[in-house]
Amino acid sequence: MSTLANKIERYIKEMMAAAEKNCLELKRKDLAEVFSCVPSQINYVLETRFRDEQGYHVVSRRGAGGYFQIIRLEVADNKEMKNLIAAVSETEMDFKKAEGFLGRLLEEAVINRNEYMLIMSMINRESLSSAAETEDRVRAAMMKNVLITLLRADY
Amino acid sequence: MSTLANKIERYIKEMMAAAEKNCLELKRKDLAEVFSCVPSQINYVLETRFRDEQGYHVVSRRGAGGYFQIIRLEVADNKEMKNLIAAVSETEMDFKKAEGFLGRLLEEAVINRNEYMLIMSMINRESLSSAAETEDRVRAAMMKNVLITLLRADY
DNA sequence: AATAAAAAGATCAAAAATAGTCAAAGAAAA
DNA sequence: TTTTCTTTGACTATTTTTGATCTTTTTATT
Structure with missing residues:
Protein backbone atom coordinates (compact mmCIF):
# COMPACT_ATOMS: atom_id res chain seq x y z
CA MET A 1 0.00 0.00 0.00
CA LEU A 73 15.86 19.93 15.77
CA GLU A 74 13.60 21.20 18.50
CA VAL A 75 11.71 24.41 18.01
CA ALA A 76 11.88 25.07 21.73
CA ASP A 77 15.59 25.55 21.29
CA ASN A 78 16.48 29.21 21.14
CA LYS A 79 18.94 28.76 18.34
CA GLU A 80 16.37 26.86 16.33
CA MET A 81 13.91 29.68 16.78
CA LYS A 82 16.40 31.99 15.11
CA ASN A 83 16.83 29.54 12.28
CA LEU A 84 13.10 29.41 11.82
CA ILE A 85 12.79 33.15 11.67
CA ALA A 86 15.68 33.32 9.25
CA ALA A 87 14.00 30.69 7.11
CA VAL A 88 10.72 32.51 6.86
CA SER A 89 12.43 35.81 6.31
CA GLU A 90 13.75 34.53 3.02
CA THR A 91 12.13 36.43 0.23
CA GLU A 92 11.18 33.36 -1.74
CA MET A 93 9.82 29.99 -0.67
CA ASP A 94 8.74 27.20 -2.98
CA PHE A 95 5.89 24.89 -2.06
CA LYS A 96 8.08 21.94 -1.09
CA LYS A 97 10.01 23.99 1.38
CA ALA A 98 6.91 25.56 2.92
CA GLU A 99 5.33 22.13 3.18
CA GLY A 100 8.34 20.75 5.01
CA PHE A 101 8.38 23.72 7.29
CA LEU A 102 4.69 23.39 8.17
CA GLY A 103 5.01 19.65 8.63
CA ARG A 104 7.61 20.38 11.18
CA LEU A 105 5.44 22.90 13.02
CA LEU A 106 2.72 20.26 13.09
CA GLU A 107 5.04 17.55 14.41
CA GLU A 108 6.20 19.95 17.09
CA ALA A 109 2.59 20.81 17.94
CA VAL A 110 3.15 24.50 17.31
CA ILE A 111 0.08 24.23 15.12
CA ASN A 112 -2.69 21.63 15.15
CA ARG A 113 -3.94 19.53 12.28
CA ASN A 114 -6.72 21.91 11.33
CA GLU A 115 -4.40 24.87 11.24
CA TYR A 116 -2.00 22.82 9.15
CA MET A 117 -4.71 22.00 6.63
CA LEU A 118 -5.89 25.59 6.48
CA ILE A 119 -2.47 27.06 5.93
CA MET A 120 -1.56 24.40 3.39
CA SER A 121 -4.71 25.11 1.42
CA MET A 122 -3.75 28.76 1.24
CA ILE A 123 -0.13 28.39 0.20
CA ASN A 124 -0.49 25.56 -2.28
CA ARG A 125 0.33 26.03 -5.94
CA GLU A 126 -3.28 26.18 -6.94
CA SER A 127 -4.08 29.05 -4.58
CA LEU A 128 -1.10 31.02 -5.81
CA SER A 129 -1.30 30.14 -9.48
CA SER A 130 -2.55 33.61 -10.40
CA ALA A 131 0.54 35.13 -8.86
CA ALA A 132 2.53 33.58 -11.70
CA GLU A 133 6.22 34.32 -11.40
CA THR A 134 5.81 35.98 -8.02
CA GLU A 135 4.36 32.82 -6.49
CA ASP A 136 7.34 32.07 -4.27
CA ARG A 137 7.61 35.66 -3.08
CA VAL A 138 3.95 35.75 -2.08
CA ARG A 139 4.31 32.42 -0.30
CA ALA A 140 7.33 33.66 1.62
CA ALA A 141 5.44 36.76 2.75
CA MET A 142 2.53 34.62 3.85
CA MET A 143 4.73 32.23 5.76
CA LYS A 144 6.41 35.08 7.50
CA ASN A 145 3.09 36.48 8.64
CA VAL A 146 1.99 33.05 9.78
CA LEU A 147 4.99 32.78 12.04
CA ILE A 148 4.53 36.30 13.37
CA THR A 149 0.92 35.51 14.16
CA LEU A 150 1.79 32.25 15.88
CA LEU A 151 4.34 34.05 18.02
CA ARG A 152 1.97 36.79 19.07
CA ALA A 153 1.52 36.71 22.82
CA ASP A 154 -2.23 36.74 22.46
CA TYR A 155 -2.52 33.99 19.87
CA MET B 1 -28.91 1.37 -19.51
CA LEU B 73 -17.73 18.07 2.06
CA GLU B 74 -20.33 18.88 4.65
CA VAL B 75 -22.59 20.75 2.34
CA ALA B 76 -25.06 17.88 2.15
CA ASP B 77 -28.07 19.18 0.30
CA ASN B 78 -27.33 22.71 1.34
CA LYS B 79 -27.84 24.34 -2.01
CA GLU B 80 -26.84 27.69 -0.64
CA MET B 81 -23.44 26.37 0.41
CA LYS B 82 -22.86 24.84 -2.98
CA ASN B 83 -23.76 28.13 -4.57
CA LEU B 84 -21.43 29.91 -2.22
CA ILE B 85 -18.57 27.67 -3.27
CA ALA B 86 -19.40 28.23 -6.89
CA ALA B 87 -19.51 31.97 -6.29
CA VAL B 88 -16.20 32.13 -4.47
CA SER B 89 -14.70 29.96 -7.18
CA GLU B 90 -14.87 32.60 -9.85
CA THR B 91 -14.77 36.00 -8.28
CA GLU B 92 -11.97 38.31 -7.44
CA MET B 93 -12.02 39.36 -3.83
CA ASP B 94 -10.60 42.51 -2.34
CA PHE B 95 -9.42 42.68 1.25
CA LYS B 96 -12.54 44.37 2.61
CA LYS B 97 -14.82 41.75 1.18
CA ALA B 98 -12.69 38.89 2.46
CA GLU B 99 -12.53 40.50 5.87
CA GLY B 100 -16.32 40.74 6.01
CA PHE B 101 -16.65 37.15 4.91
CA LEU B 102 -14.23 35.92 7.57
CA GLY B 103 -15.94 38.07 10.18
CA ARG B 104 -19.16 36.22 9.51
CA LEU B 105 -17.44 32.85 9.75
CA LEU B 106 -16.01 33.94 13.10
CA GLU B 107 -19.37 35.14 14.40
CA GLU B 108 -20.98 31.90 13.34
CA ALA B 109 -18.17 30.00 15.04
CA VAL B 110 -17.19 28.20 11.87
CA ILE B 111 -13.69 29.33 12.72
CA ASN B 112 -12.22 30.34 16.05
CA ARG B 113 -10.32 33.48 16.90
CA ASN B 114 -6.89 31.96 16.24
CA GLU B 115 -7.91 30.67 12.85
CA TYR B 116 -9.35 34.06 12.05
CA MET B 117 -6.08 35.79 12.90
CA LEU B 118 -4.08 33.27 10.95
CA ILE B 119 -6.18 33.54 7.82
CA MET B 120 -6.29 37.32 8.04
CA SER B 121 -2.52 37.51 8.28
CA MET B 122 -2.24 35.52 5.08
CA ILE B 123 -4.75 37.37 2.97
CA ASN B 124 -3.90 40.91 3.99
CA ARG B 125 -2.58 43.39 1.49
CA GLU B 126 0.97 43.11 2.75
CA SER B 127 1.13 39.35 2.28
CA LEU B 128 -0.17 39.68 -1.25
CA SER B 129 1.72 42.82 -2.24
CA SER B 130 4.07 40.89 -4.54
CA ALA B 131 1.11 39.57 -6.48
CA ALA B 132 0.57 43.11 -7.76
CA GLU B 133 -2.40 43.35 -10.09
CA THR B 134 -3.38 39.73 -9.45
CA GLU B 135 -3.82 40.33 -5.72
CA ASP B 136 -7.61 39.97 -5.73
CA ARG B 137 -7.55 36.86 -7.85
CA VAL B 138 -5.04 35.20 -5.54
CA ARG B 139 -7.10 36.20 -2.51
CA ALA B 140 -10.23 34.74 -4.07
CA ALA B 141 -8.46 31.45 -4.79
CA MET B 142 -7.20 31.35 -1.22
CA MET B 143 -10.61 32.08 0.21
CA LYS B 144 -12.16 29.36 -1.88
CA ASN B 145 -9.64 26.85 -0.60
CA VAL B 146 -10.22 28.02 2.96
CA LEU B 147 -13.91 27.39 2.53
CA ILE B 148 -13.33 23.95 1.00
CA THR B 149 -11.01 23.04 3.86
CA LEU B 150 -13.47 24.20 6.51
CA LEU B 151 -16.18 22.15 4.86
CA ARG B 152 -14.13 18.99 4.69
CA ALA B 153 -15.98 16.37 6.65
CA ASP B 154 -12.67 15.35 8.18
CA TYR B 155 -11.68 18.86 9.28
C1' DA C 1 55.76 6.33 5.47
C1' DA C 2 53.77 5.37 1.30
C1' DT C 3 50.71 2.85 -1.22
C1' DA C 4 47.11 -0.38 -2.25
C1' DA C 5 42.96 -2.53 -1.06
C1' DA C 6 38.68 -2.68 1.23
C1' DA C 7 34.69 -0.67 3.23
C1' DA C 8 31.71 2.46 3.74
C1' DG C 9 28.59 6.50 2.04
C1' DA C 10 27.17 10.15 -1.96
C1' DT C 11 25.59 11.43 -6.45
C1' DC C 12 23.19 11.40 -10.51
C1' DA C 13 20.68 9.81 -14.16
C1' DA C 14 17.80 6.20 -16.04
C1' DA C 15 13.88 3.21 -15.44
C1' DA C 16 9.51 2.20 -13.42
C1' DA C 17 5.14 3.36 -11.52
C1' DT C 18 1.64 6.35 -11.13
C1' DA C 19 -1.61 10.26 -12.23
C1' DG C 20 -3.17 14.42 -15.37
C1' DT C 21 -4.44 16.82 -19.82
C1' DC C 22 -6.44 17.44 -24.00
C1' DA C 23 -8.41 16.62 -28.17
C1' DA C 24 -10.59 13.44 -31.26
C1' DA C 25 -13.92 9.86 -32.02
C1' DG C 26 -18.28 7.79 -30.80
C1' DA C 27 -22.86 7.67 -28.69
C1' DA C 28 -26.94 9.70 -26.97
C1' DA C 29 -30.11 13.37 -26.50
C1' DA C 30 -32.59 17.39 -28.17
C1' DT D 1 -29.26 17.33 -37.62
C1' DT D 2 -27.10 19.64 -34.18
C1' DT D 3 -25.55 19.60 -29.64
C1' DT D 4 -24.03 17.52 -25.54
C1' DC D 5 -22.11 13.78 -23.03
C1' DT D 6 -19.00 9.74 -22.89
C1' DT D 7 -15.08 7.03 -24.12
C1' DT D 8 -10.49 6.45 -25.72
C1' DG D 9 -5.61 7.13 -26.35
C1' DA D 10 -1.46 9.76 -27.17
C1' DC D 11 1.38 12.73 -24.76
C1' DT D 12 2.87 15.01 -20.35
C1' DA D 13 4.13 15.42 -15.34
C1' DT D 14 5.48 13.63 -10.89
C1' DT D 15 7.36 10.47 -7.48
C1' DT D 16 9.78 6.43 -6.33
C1' DT D 17 13.17 2.83 -7.16
C1' DT D 18 17.39 1.10 -8.97
C1' DG D 19 22.20 0.85 -10.40
C1' DA D 20 26.54 2.45 -12.08
C1' DT D 21 30.18 5.40 -10.82
C1' DC D 22 32.59 8.60 -7.65
C1' DT D 23 34.49 10.09 -3.06
C1' DT D 24 36.06 9.44 1.59
C1' DT D 25 37.99 6.86 5.38
C1' DT D 26 40.12 3.03 7.39
C1' DT D 27 43.03 -1.05 7.20
C1' DA D 28 46.59 -3.92 5.38
C1' DT D 29 50.99 -4.36 2.95
C1' DT D 30 55.57 -3.14 1.56
Whole structure:
Protein backbone atom coordinates (compact mmCIF):
# COMPACT_ATOMS: atom_id res chain seq x y z
CA MET A 1 0.00 0.00 0.00
CA SER A 2 2.37 2.62 1.24
CA THR A 3 5.62 3.10 -0.57
CA LEU A 4 8.93 1.76 0.59
CA ALA A 5 10.09 5.32 1.18
CA ASN A 6 7.14 5.89 3.53
CA LYS A 7 7.92 2.72 5.44
CA ILE A 8 11.53 3.69 5.91
CA GLU A 9 10.49 7.14 7.07
CA ARG A 10 8.08 5.67 9.60
CA TYR A 11 10.70 3.20 10.80
CA ILE A 12 13.22 5.94 11.45
CA LYS A 13 10.71 8.14 13.25
CA GLU A 14 9.54 5.25 15.40
CA MET A 15 13.11 4.40 16.28
CA MET A 16 13.69 7.94 17.41
CA ALA A 17 10.48 8.09 19.41
CA ALA A 18 11.24 4.78 21.06
CA ALA A 19 14.76 5.82 21.96
CA GLU A 20 13.45 9.07 23.42
CA LYS A 21 16.53 10.67 21.99
CA ASN A 22 16.68 13.33 19.38
CA CYS A 23 19.65 11.75 17.75
CA LEU A 24 19.76 8.43 16.00
CA GLU A 25 22.78 6.76 14.46
CA LEU A 26 22.39 4.17 11.75
CA LYS A 27 24.40 2.41 9.08
CA ARG A 28 23.11 2.99 5.58
CA LYS A 29 23.98 -0.48 4.40
CA ASP A 30 22.26 -2.18 7.35
CA LEU A 31 19.12 -0.16 6.97
CA ALA A 32 19.02 -0.96 3.27
CA GLU A 33 19.34 -4.61 4.17
CA VAL A 34 16.45 -4.43 6.62
CA PHE A 35 14.25 -3.17 3.81
CA SER A 36 15.89 -5.24 1.07
CA CYS A 37 16.57 -2.23 -1.08
CA VAL A 38 19.52 -0.48 -2.66
CA PRO A 39 21.46 1.78 -0.29
CA SER A 40 20.72 4.88 -2.33
CA GLN A 41 17.06 4.44 -1.44
CA ILE A 42 18.04 5.51 2.06
CA ASN A 43 19.49 8.73 0.67
CA TYR A 44 16.25 9.36 -1.14
CA VAL A 45 14.32 9.07 2.11
CA LEU A 46 16.72 11.36 3.92
CA GLU A 47 16.61 13.95 1.15
CA THR A 48 12.85 14.00 0.85
CA ARG A 49 11.81 13.55 4.49
CA PHE A 50 14.59 14.61 6.80
CA ARG A 51 15.67 18.01 5.56
CA ASP A 52 16.52 20.89 7.85
CA GLU A 53 13.30 22.73 7.15
CA GLN A 54 11.47 19.55 8.10
CA GLY A 55 13.10 19.68 11.49
CA TYR A 56 15.85 17.11 11.03
CA HIS A 57 19.53 17.45 10.33
CA VAL A 58 21.61 14.66 8.88
CA VAL A 59 25.36 14.18 9.16
CA SER A 60 27.36 11.23 7.93
CA ARG A 61 30.77 9.72 7.55
CA ARG A 62 32.02 7.57 4.71
CA GLY A 63 34.64 4.87 4.77
CA ALA A 64 35.00 1.78 6.90
CA GLY A 65 32.89 2.20 10.02
CA GLY A 66 30.81 4.80 8.24
CA TYR A 67 27.34 5.79 9.44
CA PHE A 68 24.80 8.55 9.39
CA GLN A 69 23.11 10.43 12.20
CA ILE A 70 19.70 11.98 12.15
CA ILE A 71 19.29 14.80 14.61
CA ARG A 72 15.88 16.16 15.44
CA LEU A 73 15.86 19.93 15.77
CA GLU A 74 13.60 21.20 18.50
CA VAL A 75 11.71 24.41 18.01
CA ALA A 76 11.88 25.07 21.73
CA ASP A 77 15.59 25.55 21.29
CA ASN A 78 16.48 29.21 21.14
CA LYS A 79 18.94 28.76 18.34
CA GLU A 80 16.37 26.86 16.33
CA MET A 81 13.91 29.68 16.78
CA LYS A 82 16.40 31.99 15.11
CA ASN A 83 16.83 29.54 12.28
CA LEU A 84 13.10 29.41 11.82
CA ILE A 85 12.79 33.15 11.67
CA ALA A 86 15.68 33.32 9.25
CA ALA A 87 14.00 30.69 7.11
CA VAL A 88 10.72 32.51 6.86
CA SER A 89 12.43 35.81 6.31
CA GLU A 90 13.75 34.53 3.02
CA THR A 91 12.13 36.43 0.23
CA GLU A 92 11.18 33.36 -1.74
CA MET A 93 9.82 29.99 -0.67
CA ASP A 94 8.74 27.20 -2.98
CA PHE A 95 5.89 24.89 -2.06
CA LYS A 96 8.08 21.94 -1.09
CA LYS A 97 10.01 23.99 1.38
CA ALA A 98 6.91 25.56 2.92
CA GLU A 99 5.33 22.13 3.18
CA GLY A 100 8.34 20.75 5.01
CA PHE A 101 8.38 23.72 7.29
CA LEU A 102 4.69 23.39 8.17
CA GLY A 103 5.01 19.65 8.63
CA ARG A 104 7.61 20.38 11.18
CA LEU A 105 5.44 22.90 13.02
CA LEU A 106 2.72 20.26 13.09
CA GLU A 107 5.04 17.55 14.41
CA GLU A 108 6.20 19.95 17.09
CA ALA A 109 2.59 20.81 17.94
CA VAL A 110 3.15 24.50 17.31
CA ILE A 111 0.08 24.23 15.12
CA ASN A 112 -2.69 21.63 15.15
CA ARG A 113 -3.94 19.53 12.28
CA ASN A 114 -6.72 21.91 11.33
CA GLU A 115 -4.40 24.87 11.24
CA TYR A 116 -2.00 22.82 9.15
CA MET A 117 -4.71 22.00 6.63
CA LEU A 118 -5.89 25.59 6.48
CA ILE A 119 -2.47 27.06 5.93
CA MET A 120 -1.56 24.40 3.39
CA SER A 121 -4.71 25.11 1.42
CA MET A 122 -3.75 28.76 1.24
CA ILE A 123 -0.13 28.39 0.20
CA ASN A 124 -0.49 25.56 -2.28
CA ARG A 125 0.33 26.03 -5.94
CA GLU A 126 -3.28 26.18 -6.94
CA SER A 127 -4.08 29.05 -4.58
CA LEU A 128 -1.10 31.02 -5.81
CA SER A 129 -1.30 30.14 -9.48
CA SER A 130 -2.55 33.61 -10.40
CA ALA A 131 0.54 35.13 -8.86
CA ALA A 132 2.53 33.58 -11.70
CA GLU A 133 6.22 34.32 -11.40
CA THR A 134 5.81 35.98 -8.02
CA GLU A 135 4.36 32.82 -6.49
CA ASP A 136 7.34 32.07 -4.27
CA ARG A 137 7.61 35.66 -3.08
CA VAL A 138 3.95 35.75 -2.08
CA ARG A 139 4.31 32.42 -0.30
CA ALA A 140 7.33 33.66 1.62
CA ALA A 141 5.44 36.76 2.75
CA MET A 142 2.53 34.62 3.85
CA MET A 143 4.73 32.23 5.76
CA LYS A 144 6.41 35.08 7.50
CA ASN A 145 3.09 36.48 8.64
CA VAL A 146 1.99 33.05 9.78
CA LEU A 147 4.99 32.78 12.04
CA ILE A 148 4.53 36.30 13.37
CA THR A 149 0.92 35.51 14.16
CA LEU A 150 1.79 32.25 15.88
CA LEU A 151 4.34 34.05 18.02
CA ARG A 152 1.97 36.79 19.07
CA ALA A 153 1.52 36.71 22.82
CA ASP A 154 -2.23 36.74 22.46
CA TYR A 155 -2.52 33.99 19.87
CA MET B 1 -28.91 1.37 -19.51
CA SER B 2 -26.53 3.30 -17.35
CA THR B 3 -23.29 4.61 -18.68
CA LEU B 4 -19.92 3.45 -17.49
CA ALA B 5 -19.40 6.84 -15.90
CA ASN B 6 -22.60 6.39 -13.91
CA LYS B 7 -21.52 2.97 -12.74
CA ILE B 8 -18.18 4.27 -11.57
CA GLU B 9 -19.89 7.14 -9.79
CA ARG B 10 -22.27 4.76 -8.02
CA TYR B 11 -19.41 2.43 -7.10
CA ILE B 12 -17.46 5.23 -5.46
CA LYS B 13 -20.46 6.55 -3.57
CA GLU B 14 -21.37 3.09 -2.35
CA MET B 15 -17.82 2.52 -1.19
CA MET B 16 -17.94 5.71 0.81
CA ALA B 17 -21.33 4.93 2.31
CA ALA B 18 -20.31 1.41 3.22
CA ALA B 19 -17.09 2.50 4.84
CA GLU B 20 -18.92 5.25 6.71
CA LYS B 21 -15.87 7.29 6.02
CA ASN B 22 -15.65 10.85 4.90
CA CYS B 23 -12.61 10.11 2.91
CA LEU B 24 -11.91 7.37 0.40
CA GLU B 25 -8.53 6.58 -1.08
CA LEU B 26 -8.22 4.74 -4.35
CA LYS B 27 -5.70 4.03 -7.07
CA ARG B 28 -6.71 5.29 -10.46
CA LYS B 29 -5.14 2.36 -12.23
CA ASP B 30 -6.87 -0.22 -10.04
CA LEU B 31 -10.24 1.39 -10.39
CA ALA B 32 -9.82 1.53 -14.15
CA GLU B 33 -8.97 -2.15 -14.09
CA VAL B 34 -12.11 -2.99 -12.10
CA PHE B 35 -14.17 -1.37 -14.83
CA SER B 36 -11.92 -2.44 -17.71
CA CYS B 37 -11.57 1.08 -18.99
CA VAL B 38 -8.80 3.54 -19.69
CA PRO B 39 -7.51 5.39 -16.60
CA SER B 40 -8.52 8.77 -17.93
CA GLN B 41 -12.14 7.63 -17.70
CA ILE B 42 -11.73 7.91 -13.94
CA ASN B 43 -10.71 11.53 -14.34
CA TYR B 44 -13.81 12.15 -16.38
CA VAL B 45 -15.98 10.79 -13.57
CA LEU B 46 -14.17 12.86 -10.97
CA GLU B 47 -14.44 16.01 -13.05
CA THR B 48 -18.11 15.63 -13.83
CA ARG B 49 -19.45 14.11 -10.59
CA PHE B 50 -17.10 14.91 -7.73
CA ARG B 51 -16.48 18.61 -8.03
CA ASP B 52 -16.25 20.93 -5.04
CA GLU B 53 -19.60 22.51 -5.75
CA GLN B 54 -21.08 19.01 -5.89
CA GLY B 55 -19.96 18.33 -2.37
CA TYR B 56 -16.75 16.41 -2.93
CA HIS B 57 -13.13 17.45 -2.98
CA VAL B 58 -10.46 15.41 -4.71
CA VAL B 59 -6.74 15.40 -4.04
CA SER B 60 -4.16 13.17 -5.63
CA ARG B 61 -0.53 12.23 -5.90
CA ARG B 62 1.29 11.04 -8.97
CA GLY B 63 4.29 8.79 -9.16
CA ALA B 64 5.01 5.37 -7.73
CA GLY B 65 2.58 4.79 -4.88
CA GLY B 66 0.25 7.38 -6.36
CA TYR B 67 -3.42 7.57 -5.45
CA PHE B 68 -6.37 9.89 -5.23
CA GLN B 69 -8.62 10.74 -2.32
CA ILE B 70 -12.24 11.76 -2.48
CA ILE B 71 -13.25 13.82 0.51
CA ARG B 72 -16.88 14.47 1.34
CA LEU B 73 -17.73 18.07 2.06
CA GLU B 74 -20.33 18.88 4.65
CA VAL B 75 -22.59 20.75 2.34
CA ALA B 76 -25.06 17.88 2.15
CA ASP B 77 -28.07 19.18 0.30
CA ASN B 78 -27.33 22.71 1.34
CA LYS B 79 -27.84 24.34 -2.01
CA GLU B 80 -26.84 27.69 -0.64
CA MET B 81 -23.44 26.37 0.41
CA LYS B 82 -22.86 24.84 -2.98
CA ASN B 83 -23.76 28.13 -4.57
CA LEU B 84 -21.43 29.91 -2.22
CA ILE B 85 -18.57 27.67 -3.27
CA ALA B 86 -19.40 28.23 -6.89
CA ALA B 87 -19.51 31.97 -6.29
CA VAL B 88 -16.20 32.13 -4.47
CA SER B 89 -14.70 29.96 -7.18
CA GLU B 90 -14.87 32.60 -9.85
CA THR B 91 -14.77 36.00 -8.28
CA GLU B 92 -11.97 38.31 -7.44
CA MET B 93 -12.02 39.36 -3.83
CA ASP B 94 -10.60 42.51 -2.34
CA PHE B 95 -9.42 42.68 1.25
CA LYS B 96 -12.54 44.37 2.61
CA LYS B 97 -14.82 41.75 1.18
CA ALA B 98 -12.69 38.89 2.46
CA GLU B 99 -12.53 40.50 5.87
CA GLY B 100 -16.32 40.74 6.01
CA PHE B 101 -16.65 37.15 4.91
CA LEU B 102 -14.23 35.92 7.57
CA GLY B 103 -15.94 38.07 10.18
CA ARG B 104 -19.16 36.22 9.51
CA LEU B 105 -17.44 32.85 9.75
CA LEU B 106 -16.01 33.94 13.10
CA GLU B 107 -19.37 35.14 14.40
CA GLU B 108 -20.98 31.90 13.34
CA ALA B 109 -18.17 30.00 15.04
CA VAL B 110 -17.19 28.20 11.87
CA ILE B 111 -13.69 29.33 12.72
CA ASN B 112 -12.22 30.34 16.05
CA ARG B 113 -10.32 33.48 16.90
CA ASN B 114 -6.89 31.96 16.24
CA GLU B 115 -7.91 30.67 12.85
CA TYR B 116 -9.35 34.06 12.05
CA MET B 117 -6.08 35.79 12.90
CA LEU B 118 -4.08 33.27 10.95
CA ILE B 119 -6.18 33.54 7.82
CA MET B 120 -6.29 37.32 8.04
CA SER B 121 -2.52 37.51 8.28
CA MET B 122 -2.24 35.52 5.08
CA ILE B 123 -4.75 37.37 2.97
CA ASN B 124 -3.90 40.91 3.99
CA ARG B 125 -2.58 43.39 1.49
CA GLU B 126 0.97 43.11 2.75
CA SER B 127 1.13 39.35 2.28
CA LEU B 128 -0.17 39.68 -1.25
CA SER B 129 1.72 42.82 -2.24
CA SER B 130 4.07 40.89 -4.54
CA ALA B 131 1.11 39.57 -6.48
CA ALA B 132 0.57 43.11 -7.76
CA GLU B 133 -2.40 43.35 -10.09
CA THR B 134 -3.38 39.73 -9.45
CA GLU B 135 -3.82 40.33 -5.72
CA ASP B 136 -7.61 39.97 -5.73
CA ARG B 137 -7.55 36.86 -7.85
CA VAL B 138 -5.04 35.20 -5.54
CA ARG B 139 -7.10 36.20 -2.51
CA ALA B 140 -10.23 34.74 -4.07
CA ALA B 141 -8.46 31.45 -4.79
CA MET B 142 -7.20 31.35 -1.22
CA MET B 143 -10.61 32.08 0.21
CA LYS B 144 -12.16 29.36 -1.88
CA ASN B 145 -9.64 26.85 -0.60
CA VAL B 146 -10.22 28.02 2.96
CA LEU B 147 -13.91 27.39 2.53
CA ILE B 148 -13.33 23.95 1.00
CA THR B 149 -11.01 23.04 3.86
CA LEU B 150 -13.47 24.20 6.51
CA LEU B 151 -16.18 22.15 4.86
CA ARG B 152 -14.13 18.99 4.69
CA ALA B 153 -15.98 16.37 6.65
CA ASP B 154 -12.67 15.35 8.18
CA TYR B 155 -11.68 18.86 9.28
C1' DA C 1 55.76 6.33 5.47
C1' DA C 2 53.77 5.37 1.30
C1' DT C 3 50.71 2.85 -1.22
C1' DA C 4 47.11 -0.38 -2.25
C1' DA C 5 42.96 -2.53 -1.06
C1' DA C 6 38.68 -2.68 1.23
C1' DA C 7 34.69 -0.67 3.23
C1' DA C 8 31.71 2.46 3.74
C1' DG C 9 28.59 6.50 2.04
C1' DA C 10 27.17 10.15 -1.96
C1' DT C 11 25.59 11.43 -6.45
C1' DC C 12 23.19 11.40 -10.51
C1' DA C 13 20.68 9.81 -14.16
C1' DA C 14 17.80 6.20 -16.04
C1' DA C 15 13.88 3.21 -15.44
C1' DA C 16 9.51 2.20 -13.42
C1' DA C 17 5.14 3.36 -11.52
C1' DT C 18 1.64 6.35 -11.13
C1' DA C 19 -1.61 10.26 -12.23
C1' DG C 20 -3.17 14.42 -15.37
C1' DT C 21 -4.44 16.82 -19.82
C1' DC C 22 -6.44 17.44 -24.00
C1' DA C 23 -8.41 16.62 -28.17
C1' DA C 24 -10.59 13.44 -31.26
C1' DA C 25 -13.92 9.86 -32.02
C1' DG C 26 -18.28 7.79 -30.80
C1' DA C 27 -22.86 7.67 -28.69
C1' DA C 28 -26.94 9.70 -26.97
C1' DA C 29 -30.11 13.37 -26.50
C1' DA C 30 -32.59 17.39 -28.17
C1' DT D 1 -29.26 17.33 -37.62
C1' DT D 2 -27.10 19.64 -34.18
C1' DT D 3 -25.55 19.60 -29.64
C1' DT D 4 -24.03 17.52 -25.54
C1' DC D 5 -22.11 13.78 -23.03
C1' DT D 6 -19.00 9.74 -22.89
C1' DT D 7 -15.08 7.03 -24.12
C1' DT D 8 -10.49 6.45 -25.72
C1' DG D 9 -5.61 7.13 -26.35
C1' DA D 10 -1.46 9.76 -27.17
C1' DC D 11 1.38 12.73 -24.76
C1' DT D 12 2.87 15.01 -20.35
C1' DA D 13 4.13 15.42 -15.34
C1' DT D 14 5.48 13.63 -10.89
C1' DT D 15 7.36 10.47 -7.48
C1' DT D 16 9.78 6.43 -6.33
C1' DT D 17 13.17 2.83 -7.16
C1' DT D 18 17.39 1.10 -8.97
C1' DG D 19 22.20 0.85 -10.40
C1' DA D 20 26.54 2.45 -12.08
C1' DT D 21 30.18 5.40 -10.82
C1' DC D 22 32.59 8.60 -7.65
C1' DT D 23 34.49 10.09 -3.06
C1' DT D 24 36.06 9.44 1.59
C1' DT D 25 37.99 6.86 5.38
C1' DT D 26 40.12 3.03 7.39
C1' DT D 27 43.03 -1.05 7.20
C1' DA D 28 46.59 -3.92 5.38
C1' DT D 29 50.99 -4.36 2.95
C1' DT D 30 55.57 -3.14 1.56
